Structure formats: C-alpha cells, structure tokens
Amino acid sequence: MQKIETFASWIEQSNNIVFFGGAGTSTESGIPDFRSAAGLYQTEQHSPYPPEVMLSHSFFVKMPDIFFDFYRSKMLHPDAKPNGCHTLLARLEKEGKLKAIVTQNIDGLHQKAGSHEVLELHGSIYRNYCMGCDHFYDLEQVMASKHMVPRCPRCRGVIKPDVVLYEEPLDQQVLFRSMEAISHADLLIIGGTSLTVHPAAELVSYFEGNRTVLLNMDPTPYDNKADLLITERIGEFMMKTSEILYG
Ligand SMILES: [Zn+2]
Numbered sequence: 001m002q003k004i005e006t007f008a009s010w011i012e013q014s015n016n017i018v019f020f021g022g023a024g025t026s027t028e029s030g031i032p033d034f035r036s037a038a039g040l041y042q043t044e045q046h047s048p049y050p051p052e053v054m055l056s057h058s059f060f061v062k063m064p065d066i067f068f069d070f071y072r073s074k075m076l077h078p079d080a081k082p083n084g085c086h087t088l089l090a091r092l093e094k095e096g097k098l099k100a101i102v103t104q105n106i107d108g109l110h111q112k113a114g115s116h117e118v119l120e121l122h123g124s125i126y127r128n129y130c131m132g133c134d135h136f137y138d139l140e141q142v143m144a145s146k147h148m149v150p151r152c153p154r155c156r157g158v159i160k161p162d163v164v165l166y167e168e169p170l171d172q173q174v175l176f177r178s179m180e181a182i183s184h185a186d187l188l189i190i191g192g193t194s195l196t197v198h199p200a201a202e203l204v205s206y207f208e209g210n211r212t213v214l215l216n217m218d219p220t221p222y223d224n225k226a227d228l229l230i231t232e233r234i235g236e237f238m239m240k241t242s243e244i245l246y247g
Pocket of ligand 1: 130131132133135153155156157
C-alpha cells in the first residue's frame with residue numbers, strides 16, 4: 001500500500017484525530033516562516049537585528065516602531081487563503097473525526113477554513129489588546145492605524161498583538177488543553193514543523209497511541225518515532241488525501 005493510502009485508511013479508522021502544526025502548514029498559502037521573513041527584512045532594511053531579537057518582549061517595549069515596522073510588513077498576511085491542509089482538517093472536524101488542532105501559527109488560516117477547536121500556542125494576529133486598559137482591538141483596527149505604533153484611542157496605551165513573543169510565557173490554559181487533546185488522540189498528525197521549538201517536542205510526547213504521522217519537507221529529530229513519515233508538500237498531499245477520501 002502506498003503511504004497516502006495508509007494515511008487515508010488511518011483517517012477513516014480514527015475518531016479522535018489531533019493535528020499538530022507549524023509554519024510549514026502555511027507556506028503553500030504564501031506565508032513564509034518568520035525566520036526567512038525576518039532574514040528578508042534584515043536584508044531590505046539593513047536591519048542589524050536577528051528575528052529572535054526583533055520578536056522579543058524587551059525589544060517590543062524598547063523599540064516598538066521597529067517591531068511594528070517588521071510586524072506589519074512581514075508578519076501580517078490578511079489576504080492569505082487556506083490550502084488543502086487547512087480545508088481537509090476543517091472537514092474532518094465537521095464530521096466529528098478531528099477533535100483539535102494545535103498550532104504554532106498565528107495566521108488564523110485554520111479558522112478561515114472553518115475549524116473551531118484551534119489551540120493557538122503562539123496566539124493570533126487577529127487579537128490585539130491595549131497595554132494600558134486591556135481593551136480589545138481586531139486586526140482591521142491595528143492595520144487602519146495611521147501611526148507605525150498603534151495606540152488605544154481611549155487611553156493612548158500601545159496596542160499589543162496577542163502573539164507570544166520571545167521571553168513571554170505560553171498561555172497555560174492553551175498548553176493544558178493541547179496536552180489533553182494530544183493524550184486522548186487515536187491518530188496524531190504532525191505537519192510542517194521541525195519540532196525543535198519549545199514546547200513542540202514535549203507536547204507530542206503526550207501522545208499515547210501508535211499512529212503518528214509526520215508530514216514535513218525536512219528531517220526532524222522525531223523522524224524515527226513516526227509510524228508514517230511523509231516528505232511532501234503538506235497542502236498538496238492533504239488535497240490528494242481528500243480526493244481519496246471523498247472522491
Ligand atoms: Zn487603552
């Protein structure tokens with residue numbers, strides 16, 4: 001049996017699928033992962049700051065103008081469309097087969113595809129809060145701001161994206177729900193992630209089943225633990241899987 005047929009049959013036999021994904025899930029939607037985006041920004045702007053610095057909490061506080069210049073030009077992709085991976089996962093959730101998506105992405109593409117149970121480990125560009133008064137702002141309001149650093153019309157506080165920056169802790173509630181979902185799954189699909197960023201590797205280790213599918217273009221430290229290892233473009237591969245499942 002070909003790998004894709006095995007994958008499709010495992011989906012058919014499962015009723016508690018959990019997907020764990022990273023940046024590679026969105027590259028076919030035209031969103032580069034932030035490291036390459038930051039590299040590009042550094043070259044274009046002659047910026048001396050590496051991505052880990054520009055996307056850290058202390059940098060955000062010290063140099064919000066440079067942070068937002070980078071954030072606005074490279075991290076926001078409001079027009080990106082879901083690809084074959086997002087759409088298949090949304091369909092599986094609708095059918096009751098998929099219970100949760102745990103993602104390291106902040107682009108909201110799973111929700112755009114129609115998924116509901118999306119556990120966003122690193123937050124979302126679609127949620128923003130005033131650091132002064134906690135008032136909520138959506139992405140449109142941040143993008144409409146005439147100044148580089150968006151400020152709250154109520155209290156003039158800086159509006160911060162609800163995105164987890166370096167030096168900031170993850171939301172413990174989201175982390176806990178992710179652990180729960182993964183530990184109860186009967187099929188774990190890991191896609192588009194190198195599993196090297198904390199706490200990705202720790203999280204997938206909570207899986208107790210014997211069907212782990214790893215879909216990634218590049219090798220990961222988890223490759224030898226995968227029950228099915230697929231090195232193909234994830235959006236395309238999931239689209240082909242949809243054709244097998246639904247014709
Ligand atoms: Zn405010």
